[in-house]
Each structure stands twice: as structure tokens, then as C-alpha cells.
Amino acid sequence: MKSNFTTVTMGLIAAAFATGAVAQEKVRVAFVPQIQGIPYYVAMEQGATKAADALGVEYIQQGPTSTNSADQLRIFESFVNQGVNVVGVSPVDVETLKPAIAKARAAGIHVITSDADAAGSEREFYVAQALDQDLGYTILDEMVERTSEDAKIAIISDAPTIASLNAWIAAIQDRAKTRYPKLQIVSVDHTDGTAARAFQFATDAMTRNPDLKGIIGIASTTCPGIGQAVEAAGRQEQIVATGFCSPNTVKDYVLSGAMSYSVLWNPADLGYLTVWAGKQLADGKPFEAEPKVDGLEANVRWMADEKILLLGEPAVFTKENIEQFNF
Structure with a gap:
């Protein structure tokens, strides 16, 4: 009886440990955006959560409340x-982030970048x-199509x-230099992550020029501040305003004429792809040249030499199509 009891007990303990091990095997993926709570990163989180549920x-x-590198580092x-x-x-x-990424990798934590890269770091x-x-x-x-080459x-x-x-910015400047040499970029300003600062810079640019x-x-x-500045100046018909903006961020300005178009991608798809890629990495599965990502319609590409998993081509949102999107 004693031997039987011991065997059964040890079996139950082993089963408990096995159950715990299985529970612990659930992959945990975390993401630190540049800033918390703006529509772009909210959409990214929604796509990521959808992928997490499916996988x-x-x-x-979790991200900082402003584009503050020290706060982002602490969260990372x-x-x-x-x-x-x-x-x-x-x-x-x-x-x-470079030292923190190196330390994480040394500790056996996988690190990837998404939405923006960390060139020269040990990200995978x-x-x-x-x-x-x-x-x-x-x-x-x-922009040139809507304005002129000069x-x-x-x-x-x-x-x-x-x-x-x-x-x-460098790509814009390169395009101007090689294709539109008469075009003038009169200023390049940097904000503190607030619409108010973007409003001031846009107003100053219109006043000076x-x-x-x-x-x-x-x-x-930057997009809401720019749209507000154009509206405040009453220059909807004179200024072509744009940006890398989510449709919901600029929809009202595009429909009012304060902004003409937006160039972006679907951040929900980017969030989905990020979680899928993180799961592949944690499971030790390599990428194919053209990965098939269940639940995602984008034409994803794996650029092995550059170590880039590419979602796809940019999208242009205008008054004609912007109401078709909700992110």
C-alpha cells in the first residue's frame, strides 16, 4: 500500500509540474511604442492583441506618455x-537603448524592433x-503632384x-535633390511630441514664407497641429498639408480641406505581424522569403540580408477613400 501510495503521489506531483511547465510555455511578447495612447499605437495594439488571441x-x-527616451528605457x-x-x-x-538591448540578449531575451529600427544594435x-x-x-x-516642382x-x-x-526626412531630401532640384525645403523642425508644438512650427513656417x-x-x-494651423490661418486652398498620419488622426482635416492626403500603412496589420514574428522567433522557426501569415492579407517579405520583415507598400489616404478606414 505504501509503495502504491508513493507511486500515485509522485505521479500526481509529476503531472502538476508538467501542467505548470505547459502553462509557462505560453510565449510572452511585450512591445514598447514611442508614446502611449495615440490612435496609431492603439491600432497597433488592437492588431497585436488579435494575433496574440489567434496564436x-x-x-x-506599454509606452511612455511622451516621446521621452529615458522613460522608454525604463519600460523596456x-x-x-x-x-x-x-x-x-x-x-x-x-x-x-543599445546597451539595454545588448544586456537583454545576454540574458536570453529575444529583442526585435518594429515601427522604427535600432540600426547598429543587437536586435535580431x-x-x-x-x-x-x-x-x-x-x-x-x-506633394509635387499637388503643388509644383519648384x-x-x-x-x-x-x-x-x-x-x-x-x-x-533623408529620403524626402534625396528625392528632392535627384528628381525635383528646384523644390525648396525651407525648414525642418522637431517637436516634443505635442500637437501644440507642431501648430507653432506650422504657423511660423507660413508666416515666414x-x-x-x-x-x-x-x-x-504632428498631424493634428499642422491641420489646426492651416485652418487657423484660413489657408485650406493655398497650402497642401500632409504627413505620415493614421486616417482617424487626420480624417476631419482631410474632409475639411486643411490637409490634402496622408501616407501610411495599416498599423493594426503591423501589430499583428509583430506578434506573429515574435512567436516564430520564440519557437525557433525561420522565416521563408515570402512568409504566409495566417490572418493577414499583406504581401509580407523576409529580407534576409538586411534582417527586415517587411509588411508591404505605403498607402495613400485621400478625401475619396479615407472614410473607408478606421484606425
Whole structure:
């Protein structure tokens, strides 16, 4: 009887440990956006949560309340200390994060970037919404089509440390130099992540340049301020305003004529792809050249040499199609 009892008891203990092990095997993916709560990252979280539900993943998203690199670093390190399987991040400042990424990797935590990259860091790959060159070229080509090849335009971005935004500005400048040499970029300003600051820069640009023809916002955080500035100046018919903005962020301004169009992608799809990629990474599964991502209609590509998982091509939202989208 004693032997039987011992055997049964040990079997129950083993089963309990096995159950616990299975429970602990659920992959945990965390993501740190550049800023918490704006429509763009809310949509990204919705897509990520959808993927997590479909794939049996635990997903956590938390970002700073402003584009503050120190606050983002603290959140990143908190996720690492919690021992999640994969930490994704859209860096505010690459240099601030590099040591933390290296430390996380040394501790066995997978680190990927999404939405913005951390070139030169030890991140394993970048989940890219679209190629930087394609985004910069598309937004400027659309601008010139609506203005002229010798137009004066102003650029308003978010924090100067955000590498992805700087890459988009560089692509715009390259396109201007090579295809539109007469076009004048009269200013490139950087905000603190607030619409109020973008409003001030847009107002200043219009005041300094009465013949200004266009304003480009290089982050969703800048778009409301730019739209408000054009409306306040009563220059809806004179200024072509645009940006890399989610449709819901700029819908009212596009419909009123304060902004002409927006260039972006579907951030919900980007969130979905980020979680899917994190699960593949945690499971040790390599990417195919053209991965089939169940639940996602995008034509995803794996660029092995660059270590980029690409969502697809940029999308252009205008008065004619913007009401078809809800993000």
C-alpha cells in the first residue's frame, strides 16, 4: 500500500509540474511604442492583441506618455526584468537603448524592433511597415503632384533622436535633390511630441514664407497641429498639408480641406505581424522569403540580408477613400 501510495503521489506531483511547465510555455511578447495612447499605437495594439488571441500568445504593450527616451528605457528594462520571451520596441533614441538591448540578449531575451529600427544594435530583426525610401519618395511625389516642382515646403517632425523619422526626412531630401532640384525645403523642425508644438512650427513656417505651398508632418503626433494651423490661418486652398498620419488622426482635416492626403500603412496589420514574428522567433522557426501569415492579407517579405520583415507598400489616404478606414 505504501509503495502504491508513493507511486500515485509522485505521479500526481509529476503531472502538476508538467501542467505548470505547459502553462509557462505560453510565449510572452511585450512591445514598447514611442508614446502611449495615440490612435496609431492603439491600432497597433488592437492588431497585436488579435494575433496574440489567434496564436495563444500573451501580449503586453506599454509606452511612455511622451516621446521621452529615458522613460522608454525604463519600460523596456522592466519587461526584460519580468522575463518575457520577446521584447519589441519602436526606439525613441537608438543610442539610449543599445546597451539595454545588448544586456537583454545576454540574458536570453529575444529583442526585435518594429515601427522604427535600432540600426547598429543587437536586435535580431526589424519588423518594417514599409521601406524608408518608399515612404519618403511617395509622400514627396504626391506633394509635387499637388503643388509644383519648384514649390516651397516645410517639414515638421517629432523628436530629433527618432531614427525612423530621420530616415524618412533623408529620403524626402534625396528625392528632392535627384528628381525635383528646384523644390525648396525651407525648414525642418522637431517637436516634443505635442500637437501644440507642431501648430507653432506650422504657423511660423507660413508666416515666414507667405508663398509656402506645402507642409509635411513626419509623425502622427504632428498631424493634428499642422491641420489646426492651416485652418487657423484660413489657408485650406493655398497650402497642401500632409504627413505620415493614421486616417482617424487626420480624417476631419482631410474632409475639411486643411490637409490634402496622408501616407501610411495599416498599423493594426503591423501589430499583428509583430506578434506573429515574435512567436516564430520564440519557437525557433525561420522565416521563408515570402512568409504566409495566417490572418493577414499583406504581401509580407523576409529580407534576409538586411534582417527586415517587411509588411508591404505605403498607402495613400485621400478625401475619396479615407472614410473607408478606421484606425
